Amino acid sequence: MDYFPIFLDLENKKCVIVGGGEVAHRKTKAVLKSGAIVNIISIEFSKKFNDFPEARCFLIKEEFNVKHLTDATLVIAATDSLSVNKKVANEANKLGIPVNVVDEPSLCSFIMPALIDKSPVIIGISTGGNSPVLTRTIKEIIEINLPSNIGLLAKMMGSWRQRVKERFNSFDMRLKFWEKLMDSEVPQLVFKNKLVLADQKIQEQLRNNSFEDSVGEVYLVGGGPGDPELLTLKALRLMYQCDVVLYDRLVSKEVLNKVRPDAEFISVGKSESQHTVEQHKINEMLILLAKEGKKVLRLKGGDPFIFGRGGEEINELAKSNIPFQVVPGVTAASGCGSYAGIPLTHRDYAQSVRFLTGHLKDGKLDIDWKNLNNKQETLVFYMGLLSLPKICEELMKHGMPSSMPIAAIEHGTTHNQRVVSSTLDKISLEVLELELKSPTTFIVGEVVKLRGQLNWYG
Numbered sequence: 001m002d003y004f005p006i007f008l009d010l011e012n013k014k015c016v017i018v019g020g021g022e023v024a025h026r027k028t029k030a031v032l033k034s035g036a037i038v039n040i041i042s043i044e045f046s047k048k049f050n051d052f053p054e055a056r057c058f059l060i061k062e063e064f065n066v067k068h069l070t071d072a073t074l075v076i077a078a079t080d081s082l083s084v085n086k087k088v089a090n091e092a093n094k095l096g097i098p099v100n101v102v103d104e105p106s107l108c109s110f111i112m113p114a115l116i117d118k119s120p121v122i123i124g125i126s127t128g129g130n131s132p133v134l135t136r137t138i139k140e141i142i143e144i145n146l147p148s149n150i151g152l153l154a155k156m157m158g159s160w161r162q163r164v165k166e167r168f169n170s171f172d173m174r175l176k177f178w179e180k181l182m183d184s185e186v187p188q189l190v191f192k193n194k195l196v197l198a199d200q201k202i203q204e205q206l207r208n209n210s211f212e213d214s215v216g217e218v219y220l221v222g223g224g225p226g227d228p229e230l231l232t233l234k235a236l237r238l239m240y241q242c243d244v245v246l247y248d249r250l251v252s253k254e255v256l257n258k259v260r261p262d263a264e265f266i267s268v269g270k271s272e273s274q275h276t277v278e279q280h281k282i283n284e285m286l287i288l289l290a291k292e293g294k295k296v297l298r299l300k301g302g303d304p305f306i307f308g309r310g311g312e313e314i315n316e317l318a319k320s321n322i323p324f325q326v327v328p329g330v331t332a333a334s335g336c337g338s339y340a341g342i343p344l345t346h347r348d349y350a351q352s353v354r355f356l357t358g359h360l361k362d363g364k365l366d367i368d369w370k371n372l373n374n375k376q377e378t379l380v381f382y383m384g385l386l387s388l389p390k391i392c393e394e395l396m397k398h399g400m401p402s403s404m405p406i407a408a409i410e411h412g413t414t415h416n417q418r419v420v421s422s423t424l425d426k427i428s429l430e431v432l433e434l435e436l437k438s439p440t441t442f443i444v445g446e447v448v449k450l451r452g453q454l455n456w457y458g
């Protein structure tokens, strides 16, 4: 972090702005909003300055000198003279007063963020002085997504804080109360300006909720194949709500970065060939953590119900009466197909698609090969890297032509994606030569040919 963000209380504090032009006027206006008393130093002032409230805004028609800084909490230099601005910065620094020099980051001890002011909710945005246009774009994105009454909601929650504190004596219970409130209809009521009803609902929740010995919940969430933009909105919401996350090795770093940063992170390291933590231990951990009242995120690659053992995990939860939710994710077949430019079905080439596992059990593949030789069906093999020669051999042995197109997609949907398009008789050697690693998915069928025209991702 290049700058450490803080919010200053400037109510009735002396702030000094040096300059009498347009920029100084803008800065004065911003600082006055915080309740500060502002001394503005300049030998000349634009007319606009006369509009400011006299009680809190003092125009001092003098050249800047160090005495102007006595007892100042904050200083802004906004003149059009670099030498004056430098002098202001030097004097302020000597006195240890935070100083901002407009458009001169090297002279600043603090910079001012762009603001979204929905008081008491205030959002500060900064790109560290790198790109004002990017700052504006970020501001727009947040403004569009932020309900206009968010400040009202904050005020209403503030007005209930003391009563909630009296009702629940532990921090944990209070936290649960507020989280539950945020999930209830109360925020929407406030956003629709139905404030009396919202107040009543809070009263009801305060009366009826008891969080003693309450059990937590497990969110079994599909993290998709790698690109974080493929996460569902629900997945993102739950990723931001959890207290603890148990994640597999397949979950990409970019997806993991979307989890609430102060949650507890536990890697259970599961991949198809390596189980750092055994499955039954993972099941036990989920139950134990939920029983401690925690919101547990079980984050898996792809979709939890497709070769993800998600069913087994929630079966154990159900047996122990632990509440859970399941959030589907984009499975590797869809992700890899889309990002490799290979539609899994196509009216001219494939009317159906079949997902298969190439995972070897005791060195063997348990697959009904006889029923796989269907020209109109696409086959997608998960976990097939080690068994690829066997898969190709069996498909050809059961009648599939050796020229049947097959694609290998490694790290699909990520910046490291590699795609090898080949045929059944050649792919094993090519995959070996190119040293493809896990995770890799294989797509077999005529649809693979379409990649020539439809590859958009590179």
Ligand SMILES: C[S@@+](CC[C@H](N)C(=O)[O-])C[C@H]1O[C@@H](n2cnc3c(N)ncnc32)[C@H](O)[C@@H]1O
Pocket: 225, 226, 250, 271, 272, 300, 301, 302, 303, 304, 305, 306, 307, 308, 330, 331, 332, 333, 336, 381, 382, 383, 384, 409, 410, 411, 412, 413, 414, 438, 439, 440, 441, 442
């Ligand atoms: C244990 S399975 C989990 C599948 C996951 N639940 C899903 O729905 O995608 C692991 C296999 O998924 C496939 N896979 C997962 N992510 C992938 C990716 N980003 N690129 C290619 N294959 C992937 C690979 O075949 C890998 O061996």
